[in-house]
Each structure stands twice: as structure tokens, then as C-alpha cells.
Amino acid sequence: MSTTAVMGVDWKELTARTTEHLESVVDLPFSALLLIARELRTKVAEAADANVNPAYEARQSLSRMDLVSTIEHVAGHIDLSALESAVVDGVCEPFETGMPPSVDDSYYEGVATQPWHVAAGLVVPRPQIMAEVVLGLQERSAVVLTGPSGVGKSAILWMVPAALPGVLWYRIHRVSESDVPALIRLARAYSVSADTPVGFLVDAAGRGDFRGWARLRTDAAAVPGLLLAGAARIEDVAELGD
Numbered sequence: 001m002s003t004t005a006v007m008g009v010d011w012k013e014l015t016a017r018t019t020e021h022l023e024s025v026v027d028l029p030f031s032a033l034l035l036i037a038r039e040l041r042t043k044v045a046e047a048a049d050a051n052v053n054p055a056y057e058a059r060q061s062l063s064r065m066d067l068v069s070t071i072e073h074v075a076g077h078i079d080l081s082a083l084e085s086a087v088v089d090g091v092c093e094p095f096e097t098g099m100p101p102s103v104d105d106s107y108y109e110g111v112a113t114q115p116w117h118v119a120a121g122l123v124v125p126r127p128q129i130m131a132e133v134v135l136g137l138q139e140r141s142a143v144v145l146t147g148p149s150g151v152g153k154s155a156i157l158w159m160v161p162a163a164l165p166g167v168l169w170y171r172i173h174r175v176s177e178s179d180v181p182a183l184i185r186l187a188r189a190y191s192v193s194a195d196t197p198v199g200f201l202v203d204a205a206g207r208g209d210f211r212g213w214a215r216l217r218t219d220a221a222a223v224p225g226l227l228l229a230g231a232a233r234i235e236d237v238a239e240l241g242d
Contacts, residue, residue, distance in 0.1 A: 011165035012097075014041075026075050031083040034094065035190055036074045038168060042196060043070055082189035086182040095161055095169035095201060113154040115171075118162075123155045130156065130163050133229065137164065137199075142217055142228040153231035154203050160229050167199040167227060175202055175212035184219050184226075192225045199227040 009017075018037040019030065026036070047060045086092050097119035117123055133156065136143040145153040161169045168190055172183070183200065192198040200220075202213065213230065220226045 022071065025071060028075060028078070029080070029084060031087060031094070032075070032078050032080060034168065035078060035083065036071055038190065038196060039070060039074045040067065043067075079185075079189045082185040086179070086186045089179075089182065091174060091179045091182060092170045092172045092186070092200070095171045097158075113152070113158065115158045118155070118158045123159065124152075125159070126152070126156055130159060133160060134163050137227050137229065141221065141226065143230070145229070145231045146234050148234055157201055157203055157229055157231045160201065161199070164197075164199065164227075167197045169199045169201055172200050172202045175216055177211050177215045179212065180215045180219055183216065184223065187220075187223060187226050192223060194225045197225040197227055199229065202228065202230040204231065204233075 015034070015037055018040065019033040022028075022033045022036055026033070028036075043062060043066070047062055050060045087094075095115070097115040113123065133143050133145070137160075145156055147153055161167070170186070175183075187198040187200075190196070190198050200216070202216075217228060220228055
């Protein structure tokens with residue numbers, strides 16, 4: 001080939017386009033489409049890894065039938081109850097930066113940071129802190145961002161998914177002890193593992209039922225590949241447990 005074209009695509013666009021195509025093939029809720037898309041991505045990555053060094057004759061490829069077979073296999077074994085229970089009950093939702101109808105400089109007047117503020121470019125990058133967060137998640141699987149109100153804990157929390165795009169992130173709206181089993185089931189339904197990690201983002205982790213985070217942290221520690229990132233006021237940290 002005299003010319004090679006290299007095209008780039010980010011994780012958000014890749015996921016959106018994949019689920020859009022899957023929606024025309026299988027009649028399943030969005031959470032299930034995410035699971036299938038995740039498995040397809042894994043298959044592609046495995047084939048790419050296998051083709052690093054082998055001879056041309058030994059190369060691996062994915063045919064259309066291979067992809068269809070994977071879709072049908074995953075779709076046939078999905079536990080919809082486990083995937084949807086926590087979402088339907090309002091415990092969590094798939095993380096999306098999204099965009100509100102309008103975003104302006106009023107953010108700097110003291111508005112609580114939301115994911116769309118990150119998407120709009122209103123949040124100042126904190127590369128050193130983010131590097132420490134990523135390292136903490138890789139080494140201990142859980143990180144709590146703490147400090148006084150207004151210091152930027154939530155802003156950093158909402159930037160974590162961009163730093164770890166290979167993780168399937170969920171935004172947690174509440175964490176009571178009774179919610180934890182549904183969250184663990186959700187992660188397991190996505191076949192969470194060190195190779196296919198799932199992450200939970202918990203803003204204001206120290207508010208409400210203080211025992212919820214401690215229970216989630218304990219149960220999640222027994223699940224390889226399940227990551228927890230939380231933000232809490234410094235006065236609430238002692239209530240979160242170890």
C-alpha cells in the first residue's frame with residue numbers, strides 16, 4: 001500500500017457506535033448491550049495481541065460469523081435481573097459525561113461539579129493527583145478523595161473514567177448496606193475480572209448511611225477487578241471505615 005490511513009476513535013465514541021449497531025441486531029436493554037460490546041472488544045483485543053509476532057499464515061482474524069456467534073452466546077447467557085436491578089432501583093447508572101442544555105462560567109461561582117462540567121472543559125486538569133489515584137486503584141482497588149468542601153474532590157472523581165477508559169464505570173447514587181448485594185451482582189453480571197474491570201464512582205461517600213461504603217469496600221475487595229473511587233468530606237472520612 002502506498003498510503004496508510006490511521007484513524008483514531010475514543011472509548012466513548014467506540015462504545016456508542018458499537019451499542020448502536022448491536023441495538024439493530026438484538027432486542028436487549030442498554031446495560032446488556034454494554035456487556036456484549038465489552039465482550040466483542042475483548043475478542044478484538046485478544047486477536048490483536050495474538051498477531052503481534054506470528055507469521056502471516058498463523059494470523060488470527062474475526063469473521064462475521066465469529067462476531068455473530070459471540071453476540072448470540074453472550075445474549076443468551078445474560079442475567080438481566082442482575083444487570084438491571086440496581087439501575088431500576090435508582091442505586092446507580094452507567095457513567096456518562098453528558099452535556100446539559102447550557103454550560104457557562106457560572107460554574108466558577110460555586111456550583112457542585114458534575115460530569116458534564118468535565119466534558120465542557122471547565123475543570124482544571126490535575127495530572128499529578130490523577131496519577132496517584134490511578135496508582136491507588138491499580139494497587140489497592142479503592143481510593144477515597146478527601147478534603148474540605150470546594151477543594152475539587154468531585155471534579156477529580158469525574159475525571160477518573162477518562163484516565164482509565166478500559167474500565168466499565170457506574171455512577172453510584174446511594175450506598176446503603178442493603179444496596180451493596182445488588183451492586184456486587186451487577187459487577188459479576190458483567191463478568192468482572194482483572195482483565196475486564198468494573199468501577200463504581202461514589203460522590204459524597206460519607207453522607208447518609210456511613211456503613212454502606214464500609215460494606216461495599218469489604219465485599220468489593222473479594223471481587224478481583226472491581227474498583228471503587230469515592231469522594232468524601234474530610235470530616236466524614238473517619239466514618240467510612242478502613
